[in-house]
Amino acid sequence: SDQVNSGQVIADQIRVDQRQGNDLSLLPAVEPAAIEPIINYVDSLNLALGGDLSKLKQAAAAECACLDISSRLASLFTNASLRGQGYKLVKVLINSDGQQQKVFDVVINRAALTKIEKNGGQQQIWSGSEISNQFVVAKRDGVWQLIQIR
Numbered sequence: 001s002d003q004v005n006s007g008q009v010i011a012d013q014i015r016v017d018q019r020q021g022n023d024l025s026l027l028p029a030v031e032p033a034a035i036e037p038i039i040n041y042v043d044s045l046n047l048a049l050g051g052d053l054s055k056l057k058q059a060a061a062a063e064c065a066c067l068d069i070s071s072r073l074a075s076l077f078t079n080a081s082l083r084g085q086g087y088k089l090v091k092v093l094i095n096s097d098g099q100q101q102k103v104f105d106v107v108i109n110r111a112a113l114t115k116i117e118k119n120g121g122q123q124q125i126w127s128g129s130e131i132s133n134q135f136v137v138a139k140r141d142g143v144w145q146l147i148q149i150r
Helices: 002-021 032-049 054-058 065-077
Strands: 080-084 087-097 101-110 113-117 123-126 129-140 143-149
Touching: 032 054, 032 065, 032 087, 032 101, 032 129, 032 143, 054 065, 065 080, 065 143
Parallel strands: none
Antiparallel strands: 080 113, 087 101, 101 129, 113 123, 129 143
């Protein structure tokens, strides 16, 4: 179970890096547990880029289309790997603040990634981008979950 522990250490390190890299005083003044699903999703995307899709599949409610990326990555990883800095949470602003559902305006930077083919080692650069979405979280059985990204 060393692999599980090292995966958690990596996740914790990514979370620490993200929090150090951002001025969290910019986070909205809402229940912190409502923001956790957003941070966890970005953390899990970074782990997924390294081939660990397990956290990504747990990062949102099962019906969230935001989990579709895991099947695309799984397919990609049969023939290639990805290298790069990954995703960084840049901004989280509250858009709609309900008791059972909240909508956040979220900006994420994705650094350039290098796709490396397993056969032959061909490399392809995927340029970085800034991604702006709305993340919808809902409280279900007392726990905030990511249910939609639009």
